[in-house]
Amino acid sequence: MTIILLIAAMQAGAAVPDRAAVQQAVEQLDMTSFNNSLNNAGGPGRRRLREFGAQRFAWSDGSLQVTEADGSWFRSFRPLRGPRGRIRLCFTDQAQNGGTYLAFSAIELRRGRDGLYRASEIRHADCAGYAR
Numbered sequence: 001m002t003i004i005l006l007i008a009a010m011q012a013g014a015a016v017p018d019r020a021a022v023q024q025a026v027e028q029l030d031m032t033s034f035n036n037s038l039n040n041a042g043g044p045g046r047r048r049l050r051e052f053g054a055q056r057f058a059w060s061d062g063s064l065q066v067t068e069a070d071g072s073w074f075r076s077f078r079p080l081r082g083p084r085g086r087i088r089l090c091f092t093d094q095a096q097n098g099g100t101y102l103a104f105s106a107i108e109l110r111r112g113r114d115g116l117y118r119a120s121e122i123r124h125a126d127c128a129g130y131a132r
Helices: 002-012 019-027
Strands: 055-060 063-068 073-080 087-095 102-111 117-122
Touching: 019 055, 019 063, 019 073, 019 087, 087 117
Parallel strands: none
Antiparallel strands: 055 063, 063 073, 073 087, 087 102, 102 117
């Protein structure tokens, strides 16, 4: 009985972030703050997705999908259940231009003083296939 109450209490404090919060965070995400295909492409003035070139943002199958305008890269951010007030996502990063790059990770975002979100890789049961 105690275990059931503990699990219920833990789940009551957990939430999946809404689409608006995820969209805002991803648009303000410092892509150089975690391992992904854009790490080496950063530099002065190049940290958020739109600063790397034109991007298409669209929601599909419960994920925010971001595709470079030329179709060469696809990135997906699927919201995960986590502590209230935190944004946790399954992140997919895939080359679409004939390359073989494909990476997955579970990330948690935190807003910095400069207004940008920074990501830390985490382990997450609902993203087990993605977590490192």
